[in-house]
Amino acid sequence: MSLFKRNNSPYWWVKFPHNGRRIQHSTGTADQAKAQEYHDKLKASLWDQERLAVHYGTLYPGLLQLEQDGFVSSEWGVSDNGRRARYYAITRAGKKRLAKQTAQWQQTTDILQRFLRPHSEEVS
Numbered sequence: 001m002s003l004f005k006r007n008n009s010p011y012w013w014v015k016f017p018h019n020g021r022r023i024q025h026s027t028g029t030a031d032q033a034k035a036q037e038y039h040d041k042l043k044a045s046l047w048d049q050e051r052l053a054v055h056y057g058t059l060y061p062g063l064l065q066l067e068q069d070g071f072v073s074s075e076w077g078v079s080d081n082g083r084r085a086r087y088y089a090i091t092r093a094g095k096k097r098l099a100k101q102t103a104q105w106q107q108t109t110d111i112l113q114r115f116l117r118p119h120s121e122e123v124s
Helices: 032-047 056-068 092-116
Strands: 002-005 012-018 021-026 072-078 084-090
Touching: 002 032, 012 032, 021 084, 056 072, 084 092
Parallel strands: none
Antiparallel strands: 002 012, 012 021, 072 084
């Protein structure tokens, strides 16, 4: 996994291998320290622990739907091996939607944690 700068982008990008392919993803920031922090969090939480298994038959239809809904934008570019590649970035509407769904998910997990937490008192 590596952090790099693309010629035609003001943002830092993350490159990582997945299922035999090289994935490139924008960090959404031109600040190298913030990009490095993003890189480190992504590396620690997803790829090093191998907790995320994404199948391309699921990923690209999902990205297409997100693009049609206005939550991501995309552009064509050229990959490191000279092939055409599609690059995706989250939009302002996507960031708002993500924040809303993240808050909803946090509320759901908080409720489940309270439900699953062992009680300190026995019920008689």
